[in-house]
Amino acid sequence: MKGMSIRPILTVPNPALKQISKPVDSVTDEIRTLMDDMLETMYAAPGIGLAAVQVGVPINVIVMDLAKSDDEPAPQYFVNPEILEIVEEMKPYEEGCLSIPDVYDEIDRAERVKLKYLDYDGNEVIEWAEDLYAVCIQHEMDHLKGILFIDYLSRLKRTRAVKKVQKTEKLKAAE
Numbered sequence: 493m494k495g496m497s498i499r500p501i502l503t504v505p506n507p508a509l510k511q512i513s514k515p516v517d518s519v520t521d522e523i524r525t526l527m528d529d530m531l532e533t534m535y536a537a538p539g540i541g542l543a544a545v546q547v548g549v550p551i552n553v554i555v556m557d558l559a560k561s562d563d564e565p566a567p568q569y570f571v572n573p574e575i576l577e578i579v580e581e582m583k584p585y586e587e588g589c590l591s592i593p594d595v596y597d598e599i600d601r602a603e604r605v606k607l608k609y610l611d612y613d614g615n616e617v618i619e620w621a622e623d624l625y626a627v628c629i630q631h632e633m634d635h636l637k638g639i640l641f642i643d644y645l646s647r648l649k650r651t652r653a654v655k656k657v658q659k660t661e662k663l664k665a666a667e
């Protein structure tokens with residue numbers, strides 16, 4: 493765990509968040525260092541999921557930790573995640589995003605998805621995700637396609653969300 497560093501998280505309306513991320517060739521030490529940094533950055537924020545593009549690296553890498561605050565940390569790493577199957581039963585869930593701080597809204601997502609990805613050691617994993625895990629991985633995988641959760645909201649709500657973030661960032665910069 494040594495040598496991890498916190499990287500700045502990009503916030504809306506930074507156009508870099510709209511980039512399409514690229515697949516990773518293999519899980520190298522360089523990728524593992526990025527994942528370590530992403531996890532540290534996510535814990536510090538704090539948040540439960542982070543895509544590499546949110547720290548300005550447009551590649552198909554995601555970290556997550558869905559453990560409750562009282563429980564032991566349970567980091568999860570996803571390289572080149574794919575959704576193999578979707579159970580088309582939609583459920584609303586209130587989402588937030590580290591790139592859109594302090595904005596929350598209900599989004600409909602599939603309740604269950606079958607995933608394929610490479611883990612921290614480069615091993616292929618195929619498994620079903622449900623509930624919060626399913627919601628979070630769909631949110632994070634959207635980032636890899638340049639999609640933010642506010643893109644599912646009305647134009648009015650989206651504009652309001654971006655303005656709110658810009659205002660907060662300006663206040664922070666002036667401190």
Ligand code: ZN
Binds near residue numbers: 588589590591631632
């Ligand atoms: Zn997000």
